[in-house]
Amino acid sequence: MRRWMVMLCCVAGLEAGQGQLWINEIMPANASFKYDPDYFNFSAWIELYNSGSTAINLGGFYLTDDKQQPKRWMIPAGTVIPPKGFLLFWTDGMNQGFHTSFKLAADGEFAGISNPSGQFIDSLSYPSQYFNTSYGRSPDGGNTWYFFSQPTPGSSNTATGYNKISGNPVFSLPGGFYASPLTLTLSCSSQAASIYYTLDGREPDASATKYTTPLSITTTTVVRARVYDTNALPGKIITHTYFIGSKKALPVVSIAIEPRFLWDDSIGI
16 A cells, blocks of 8 residues: 555656646857856756646656657656746756756757656747847746846746847947047937947946947957847847057957956856
């Protein structure tokens, strides 16, 4: 009798995944947002959410990026997601611990979780993604998906979600070599939008300098700009480098990178 009771409890635990276990947030284009300390990289990830009132033992469940292969990667034994809890898996192809054997593609594909029998509990086909932007449900476990400029791996999707993206800033002059100082104008198609920019290689966000007047470029400068429109995801970061008074004898490649990726003790090179 005791053995039957144990078996019934296990079966009940598996069935509890139906209707209460969700793929809640994904980030296939994690360029520099969430750092993976295991493999020292910024990799794609997928977040699960347990909307129920009881814990779920996920050992023996599967994650996949192929609808025809529901059992592509098995979640390790003993993996438990608590009630109202979140659990993050790295989809980086490393196939170790909480790192899956497959990689989620940034240009859009399939993601799913299935029970030990290979039956899908939850799945989605997601669109092309944007750098450092996640795609998730709001509210948690809900039916509506949004893009988030403020991803929340391992926690509730409380940030503002968007279903459209802002336009790109237009530079009045292309990056390149100039014999003398220049005046640079930034613009965008939306009159309601704001442009934010940086001059030190950092990625611009809403805390960066807001563009209001033309920029005077007197020395070699990296200009990075981004559009923030109303009720829209921030646009792409556009970068131009202006070499002032410099001469070149060979082809030049200009690479702009955040300072922390060069000098930080943990993630710098």
